[in-house]
Amino acid sequence: MSLIAPSDGWFSKRTAKDERIWILIAFVLCVFLFIWMIMWHVVGKQNPSNTTYKTTTEEFGRLHDAYVQKHMVGMDNGIPVVKPEPNSDVILMGQMWRWSPVLILQQDEWYNLHISSTDIVHGFSLQPSNMNFQIYPEYDYVLRFKPTASGEYKILCNEYCGIGHHIMIGKIVVVQDDSELSQYGYDPNTFEKTRATAGSADEDISGWSEAQLVEAGETAFNIKGCNACHKTDGTSEIGPALNGLFGSTVTVTEDGARKDVVADDAYIALSISDPQRQVKVGFEEIAMASLELSDNEMKQMIAYIKSIK
Amino acid sequence: MFRTCDITGFKVDLTSERLIRLNAVMAVVALLLAIVGAILLVFTRYQPVHLLDAEWYYRIVTFHGLNALIFWIVFFEIAGLYFGSTVVLNQRFTYPAFGWVSFILMVAGLVMVNVMVLAGQADVMMTSYVPLKAHPLYYLGVILFAVGALIGVILFFSNVITAKRTKKVGETLPLFTYGLVAAAIIAVITLSTGAVIYIPTFLWSLGLIEHMDPAVYKLVWWGLGHSSQQINVAAMVSIWYLVVFLALGGTSINERVSRTAFVLYILFICLASAHHLLTDPATSSAWKVWNTSYAMYLAVLASLIHAFAVPSSIESAQRRWGFNKGLFDWLAKGPWGNPAFSSTVLAIIGFGFIGGTTGVIFGMEQTNIIVHNTLAIPGHFKGTVVIGTTLTFMGITYYLIPLIFRRKIVAYRLAQIQPWLFFAGIALLSVSMIALGQMGVPRRHWDSTFSGGPFSFAFNPAVDFFFTLMMLGGTLAFLAALIWVLQVVVSVFFGPKVKGPSDMQVPISKLAPEGKPVKGYEAPGTLLLTMLFLVTFAVLFFINWKWLAAAWWVE
Numbered sequence: 001m002s003l004i005a006p007s008d009g010w011f012s013k014r015t016a017k018d019e020r021i022w023i024l025i026a027f028v029l030c031v032f033l034f035i036w037m038i039m040w041h042v043v044g045k046q047n048p049s050n051t052t053y054k055t056t057t058e059e060f061g062r063l064h065d066a067y068v069q070k071h072m073v074g075m076d077n078g079i080p081v082v083k084p085e086p087n088s089d090v091i092l093m094g095q096m097w098r099w100s101p102v103l104i105l106q107q108d109e110w111y112n113l114h115i116s117s118t119d120i121v122h123g124f125s126l127q128p129s130n131m132n133f134q135i136y137p138e139y140d141y142v143l144r145f146k147p148t149a150s151g152e153y154k155i156l157c158n159e160y161c162g163i164g165h166h167i168m169i170g171k172i173v174v175v176q177d178d179s180e181l182s183q184y185g186y187d188p189n190t191f192e193k194t195r196a197t198a199g200s201a202d203e204d205i206s207g208w209s210e211a212q213l214v215e216a217g218e219t220a221f222n223i224k225g226c227n228a229c230h231k232t233d234g235t236s237e238i239g240p241a242l243n244g245l246f247g248s249t250v251t252v253t254e255d256g257a258r259k260d261v262v263a264d265d266a267y268i269a270l271s272i273s274d275p276q277r278q279v280k281v282g283f284e285e286i287a288m289a290s291l292e293l294s295d296n297e298m299k300q301m302i303a304y305i306k307s308i309k
Numbered sequence: 310m311f312r313t314c315d316i317t318g319f320k321v322d323l324t325s326e327r328l329i330r331l332n333a334v335m336a337v338v339a340l341l342l343a344i345v346g347a348i349l350l351v352f353t354r355y356q357p358v359h360l361l362d363a364e365w366y367y368r369i370v371t372f373h374g375l376n377a378l379i380f381w382i383v384f385f386e387i388a389g390l391y392f393g394s395t396v397v398l399n400q401r402f403t404y405p406a407f408g409w410v411s412f413i414l415m416v417a418g419l420v421m422v423n424v425m426v427l428a429g430q431a432d433v434m435m436t437s438y439v440p441l442k443a444h445p446l447y448y449l450g451v452i453l454f455a456v457g458a459l460i461g462v463i464l465f466f467s468n469v470i471t472a473k474r475t476k477k478v479g480e481t482l483p484l485f486t487y488g489l490v491a492a493a494i495i496a497v498i499t500l501s502t503g504a505v506i507y508i509p510t511f512l513w514s515l516g517l518i519e520h521m522d523p524a525v526y527k528l529v530w531w532g533l534g535h536s537s538q539q540i541n542v543a544a545m546v547s548i549w550y551l552v553v554f555l556a557l558g559g560t561s562i563n564e565r566v567s568r569t570a571f572v573l574y575i576l577f578i579c580l581a582s583a584h585h586l587l588t589d590p591a592t593s594s595a596w597k598v599w600n601t602s603y604a605m606y607l608a609v610l611a612s613l614i615h616a617f618a619v620p621s622s623i624e625s626a627q628r629r630w631g632f633n634k635g636l637f638d639w640l641a642k643g644p645w646g647n648p649a650f651s652s653t654v655l656a657i658i659g660f661g662f663i664g665g666t667t668g669v670i671f672g673m674e675q676t677n678i679i680v681h682n683t684l685a686i687p688g689h690f691k692g693t694v695v696i697g698t699t700l701t702f703m704g705i706t707y708y709l710i711p712l713i714f715r716r717k718i719v720a721y722r723l724a725q726i727q728p729w730l731f732f733a734g735i736a737l738l739s740v741s742m743i744a745l746g747q748m749g750v751p752r753r754h755w756d757s758t759f760s761g762g763p764f765s766f767a768f769n770p771a772v773d774f775f776f777t778l779m780m781l782g783g784t785l786a787f788l789a790a791l792i793w794v795l796q797v798v799v800s801v802f803f804g805p806k807v808k809g810p811s812d813m814q815v816p817i818s819k820l821a822p823e824g825k826p827v828k829g830y831e832a833p834g835t836l837l838l839t840m841l842f843l844v845t846f847a848v849l850f851f852i853n854w855k856w857l858a859a860a861w862w863v864e
Contacts, residue, residue, distance in 0.1 A: 046860050
């Protein structure tokens, strides 16, 4: 009895026939399930990868920037687009709050996706295929994918990553051949040109025109993911909108005291390199991470922000 | 100081009784907080209402998770452990001072955590994956609570050992307490793992430790997070056996089998923390397969054994009471007017058919890819922790109110329908969440329309239907839980006092008469029901693998 010991003891009693049958069936089921998982590695086509590399958030961020600068073929809603070669190593970065870059893949070809985060834990959720993986900072997770159907796919984030979690959504387009690209709004004729102009970190840019600086600045702005939080259409859901910023007067908090500053070159540079020094009033809740830019990138970025009306 | 119970004849230590009461009251408080959070969340996910803003949505997810999964359940379990180690063994409460220390630490932990969460200092979800960082007092609150609970568990052992030494129990512990010992051993493992992860995290939040590895954190954290749910399983199954005894005077056909199953839990169930790392980097497939299968599914085997042993103990007792006609007369003629009995049967059905099936399938290395972090996961554990554990705890409370609080249950008619309402609500909620998850809808996600994002995504249009069902199920479950909370509070504080056996509304059965020795099947009805379960499992199993096989190739 469950509250009193059985009168005839419980240890020597024989098991009932039906109970024996059930335990046998249950045991066979358990062994079957165990073997099934192992067998799926042999015959199945969907198995989580065993390849992981240790990395750092800084290193992976640099890898991403370099990869995108080298392979970028366009821009899609402010996110750089890359069309990797089949069987190549592809960098996909999760960051508060975007997946970068957008990928154009060939159906039925293999790609080695290196996925990691530059800040906190994210969830890679490929829809509508519904495949979900956990993405960490400091770990480069290598998932070898073969898209089996063409179409437009989205990458949701399904691990809580802060207030902008729901806007963290990326994109993968799978095509059978390049003629389908126009269906998704891409123009393959511009791919080469974009690839050529992206990336100017080490060049001498002292002779560049303002227009060149602005163009390169916009690219850097998008690669660094500023546009995930800073919109240029006047909406300020997460970070302050940047249109019309240059030359305006901004009320900020510095060392606990409020003051008005004019948004000039120095203010923009400081807000990028040390964002917590002067925080715009109304945006204290969500801290921006400081951004390390090369001198060239800073110059280009300031030129671009100045140009947004 | 003892009183002798005029209903059961057990000797009840008054200190123990007071501690059981206090822990149970705190459990009910935590459940109330949890369900208030739950209804806010349901109406936020239900997009036409979209009640909370993003900040408060995530805050309340954190709040709900902690109060439901940790505070409600652990407070109730501590009450249960005290009950199982003193009252039913006629044993005094050893070291009562530590019982108070445990209680005070746990209450302090609960208050600290909830204050920090509601103050917006810990928007980190229950899991608080690093490098997300909360206020140090949040981690300290969790640590205090865990230490308090650990002291409670140690007191349980102390009581049981003293009862053994002083020959209050004979050769062996009663099955109910035996099951609780399993739960308590798992609790020690769980709470120690909790200390291993929360103490460094606390130091890290203070700035004393520079760096926490996110993958190591998650691995160790789930040693707490998942294993704590296995305490629930062991405690819940123990209560099922207790209810069969109280309501029908029956027990397992063969206690040796049931006890062996509890031992299997102790040995293997804690490996289950691997379920949370199946789609993670850093661990190998061999590690995943071995651990997620709890060493070749030996813990699942234990659950399957109980899945037969508990219903068959009902069947065998009922047959001995004379309900011997056909295959299912025993079930039809069950004491359905007894809310503890109906809660137990409904909990078994829900836990098995919803929570159990999805738990095994979603917990397999590869199928986890199509559900990881989707709504199907909370859908699954609504089927285990809510339909299973919570409904079971609600049911046994109908015995605790008259026996421990010595009060009559106010509006008893309502208690008789409450388990059905709660079951229907949670079943609807759980199944619709699982359906939504299998269509890719993420969990812990404020806006399924992705407004403000660079792109958008439209789920299968069927999600609107299931979101509506989820809202309806959630509302029904909320109301049913609220009825239970109000009924318990009103009964305990204002109900008429129980003066003797005649005031007992929930019947306690005499021992079922000895049956004739059975040659063939002792519980043919149960065998048929478990076969039905097997077929359901097989169907769900192959559907999920079919869906997985349709996904992109990945290796």
